[in-house]
Amino acid sequence: MMAQSVAYEVLPLIDNRTIGDGLTQDAGIREIGGVIRNIASRFISGLFGKQIDRLAESTISRAAAETDREFVESVNHAVGVDMSAIINRSGIQNELDAAVMENVGLIRSLSEDYFGDIERLVMEAVRTGQTSTQLRKNIVERTGASESRAKLIARDQLAKVNSDISRKRAQQIGATRFKWMTAQDQRVSGNPAGRYPNASIKCYEIAKQDIGMGAGVYSLNDGARYNGESGLFPGRAHINCRCVQRVLIPGVDYDDE
Template sequence: MAKTVPQTRYPHAAEAAYFRDIQRLVTELGKVTLQVFDEQIKPQIKLYGQDSHGYIMDGPLDVIQRAIEIIKGLSLGIFVSTEILNICTRFLNAVNAQSKANIQQQARIIGIDPTQSEPWLDEFMRSSINENVSYISTIRDEFFPKIEAIIYQGVKNGQSIKAIRDQLVERIGMTQNRAKFIAVDQTGSIFGQMTAKRHQEMGVEKFKWSTSHDDRVRQAHRVLDGRVFAYSDPPAEGLPGTPFRCRCVAIPVFDD
């Protein structure tokens, strides 16, 4: 007979804080981009449009390139490696704290605390932190080729300044969406891996799939809600939390 155990609580606070931290970096990057565009690039676009030869080799295009390099330089003061590391470390610590609290409550049923000795945890934390540092750094690395293409293609195709600026604003918004994706995806994935590892470390062989029970749950996961699976034979979707942007959790099943 399966015993009733406390729910596995998803780390919503950790996810929200992580998104705020990444969003702050992206917002600052966006502000710098638009400020340099308005102050330095916009006047050069006007000059470019006034010249019949287009200044292909020098003139306004060279100034525009230097302005883009200024944005890149300023971004280094935003995406500081130590700050990114601190953001990721805080995030992993918060997810780990929620996971440990869940496991400690659930393990009381069998009278143990499996979190007292976890030799696997240090390496898991280090690798997860490094992975997330890479994700955040990639946001900046992928941003500049996009805005360079928007500006140069817009100038050479004769687009209006407003049209070019609007595309930059749209790109900044897409980068914000990327930040949200990272926060949600990594929270679910890391939390799901921690939960599965800790359940199995304390001898749990089965889990019950539980969704977040809101309108954002994908249909493929709705049909899994409440079903019991063996950790050795999970459903095709994988373990709860590990699919992209999954907020589902695993509840341990203790069999007498």
């Protein structure tokens, strides 16, 4: 929506004009700057601000429901007992509220950064005497970068929500340990001769590390430690972490403590 607004309202002011001529005039600069700021205001406050809140709340709610479903299925399969009765929304409300607030902030910052960059591209074009063709190209490229960043943030945030809720649910059923599971591909282990020479060696090593409970097994309270970092959990070890936790059931996977 942001990109479409820029395409419909800003690019027409740029097309068929030479930056070194028409847009160096004060009126031209003010016109473009004013249009950009007007568009930005629609995506940062007002009605769209309420839509951001609703979007974050509905997305987190759906993610929580899906995580709960997968968690119950995995535990039921392990112990042969239906655990859904003890799974309730009140037990994770703090985690859900925190996730919604974090995502609202991220969406707002994405909008602010995008329009700030668009305005900077225009001012840079004026200072350097770019052609309108080059400025249009730069704006289109910046839009693509914003879309890629938005997708990265979405994947990363859902992985974090999944991690937080799964850990909370595991604690609710009395579990104290989990096993760190990677995606088990070259994006994790690396391949010196391939596309991912280093990859996420961090997660690869964490999944193999044994701190006394078995390879890749850690406390649900403390998480893993690696290279000076502590409190690491699957889905939160780094940006776009694809690792997940396998809950270890007390009395099934290990003796009760």
